[in-house]
Amino acid sequence: MSTxxxxxxxxxxxxxxxxxxxxxxxxxxxxVCLKNINANAMAGDKQ
Structure with a gap:
C-alpha cells in the first residue's frame, strides 16, 4: 500500500x-430520553 x-x-x-x-x-x-420516559411511566404505575 502506498503512502x-x-x-x-x-x-x-x-x-x-x-x-x-x-x-x-x-x-x-x-x-436516554426513552429511558427517562419509561422510568417516569413505571414510577407513575407504581404510585
Whole structure:
C-alpha cells in the first residue's frame, strides 16, 4: 500500500468516524430520553 492510498484511507475513516459519532450521539440522546420516559411511566404505575 502506498503512502497516498493509506492517507486517503485515513481521511475516509476519519470522515466516517465523524458521521458515526454524530449518529451515535443522536441515538444515545434518543435512548436516554426513552429511558427517562419509561422510568417516569413505571414510577407513575407504581404510585
Amino acid at each position: 497516498e492510498s493509506s492517507l486517503l484511507a485515513c481521511e475516509v475513516l476519519v470522515g466516517l468516524r465523524h458521521r458515526e459519532l454524530h449518529m451515535a450521539a443522536i441515538v444515545l440522546l434518543v435512548c
